[in-house]
Amino acid sequence: MAEVKNKQVILKEYVSAGLPKESDMAVVTTTTKLKLPEGSGGVLVKNLYLSCDPYMRSRMTKHDSASYVDPFNPGEPISGFGVAKVLESGDAKFKQGDLVWGMIGWEEYSLITSIQYLFKIPTTDVPLSYYTGILGMPGMTAYAGFYEICSPKKGETVFVSAASGAVGQLVGQFAKLAGCYVVGSAGSEDKVDLLKNKFGFDGAFNYKEEPNLDAALKRYFPEGIDIYFENVGGKMLDAVLLNMKIGGRISVCGMISQYNLVQPEGVQNLMYLVSKQLRMEGFLVTKYFPLYGKFLELVLPHIKEGKIIYVEDVVEGLENAPSALLGLFAGRNVGKQVVVVSRE
């Protein structure tokens, strides 16, 4: 029975509040047997690509698991979405050699016992790493949050915050495909440049250079915003509420500006929900996973025809995964943050 080295990224202990540090995680090397346990209905995989996502911050803090995704277990490998290759399968849906995406460990080899959210990758004529992003969980997030929650109509105005991230860049391109006017915000000139010149946003601005977010939004949306795809929260949300149109919709995907604060910023302009008759809806992508087939049908042809562009920020090696993850909260990544564990 083959026993191999298995490098892992573990969470050393829970992070209570504030920005996590690299020293909160450790890269360790263990050994593992490359064999499914007797009678297991799970899948043994070799991990290829890992996805770094903002929601992972919440899993680093001990919290009431009933209210959200479970926290990580200190001393055990971190887990997240990723792409892997099946080495051995105890379930008829998967066979050796299949490429899959879903929840895997931050390690070289994982035994996946919960295969409910494990998807077989149907084609490989797009880069495999795309299944950590545009063709994986973040892609489904953009799809569900934009189409299912906001019901966009041609000619509507759309604002996306954290727009150069994995989800935001896709929301903007969906908005253009839907015939909308779309503007995004991001935190550096490089990112703003990407939004305008690569992803086809009608406008983009660097929120760090705007002394007054309300004024910035009024510049881009003199008639107001129909749809806001919310990724950041706090002051940006307050400024957006001032600028929504009557009957507007806010899809709440995340609030990355708040995740590392001891106390979240208070949002003061919620009374506009009433006066402007706004709907604000939070969602978790897992609810929409049954739409994955429909999503692929929409998005794969657009990628192949070059109508949807996708930018990744790729880091090599599991040992660099902790700093890549923390880079999300400092806004260091340009595009979707991916970590390569192995290129097969």
Add this chain to the structure above:
Amino acid sequence: MAEVKNKQVILKEYVSAGLPKESDMAVVTTTTKLKLPEGSGGVLVKNLYLSCDPYMRSRMTKHDSASYVDPFNPGEPISGFGVAKVLESGDAKFKQGDLVWGMIGWEEYSLITSIQYLFKIPTTDVPLSYYTGILGMPGMTAYAGFYEICSPKKGETVFVSAASGAVGQLVGQFAKLAGCYVVGSAGSEDKVDLLKNKFGFDGAFNYKEEPNLDAALKRYFPEGIDIYFENVGGKMLDAVLLNMKIGGRISVCGMISQYNLVQPEGVQNLMYLVSKQLRMEGFLVTKYFPLYGKFLELVLPHIKEGKIIYVEDVVEGLENAPSALLGLFAGRNVGKQVVVVSRE
């Protein structure tokens, strides 16, 4: 042509922030001709009952009229919902002697030029003043905000804030009719008593006596809240967000605790919109006025059979209207605040 005295309540000047004072209004006596102007398509009415409603606070402040109801005009009579009798009509929909409800002036006689939201009162076997409340705008507000926005299901748990007010008392009773468990909050023992012993709420508490709103809600909703009918905003909303169930709905009707603050309280727990997949929707009742007939069909039989109870706080005389209005913000009223201008 008869010329009569016409007592009026006028707004002297705009109130910028803070609690309005009685001296911000004045009761004056003018004269008016009891004759429709030549060619007018409006309606001349004698006013009977006035409705005091929290939303009127926003009309006392100069603001961008595009975003909400227009502000009042200083020096002119305040306007609001009320019940009146038609003296002369320039529109075929109304004739002399008809009883109507809709937007009227705080005065003895009004010329109504905009009759879009003027409704003919079909029956008079319930008290006429009910058409300022349960059978008028506040009733439609409860109906739209509960049934249309929240889609209640039997067995769900419902929380109503400002529950003894015109809207809240009705939402609670709708919730019971829908087979829900309902708890309300209010600001005095008298009101709590009304909720429990008159309106049939399953529970009620005095928020002023609760040092910890989160703990109070956990006491009444150990399993969490499916539906929150939001009337107050601020700290209460923050506590509710902590206690919503996954997939919960929040109907945002108003935020009375915030109306007189220079700066609204910040709401910090909005991240629960994502983790609990909540929908939060603001609304204005005017959008739902086309459902008025359907609403009357539902609610009139229940009133006649005594299955829906309604409590009014009735003040006599237009000269007492300013203090009655301000009483809303001090929580002085017990039940729907009505002002009698004339009993026909």
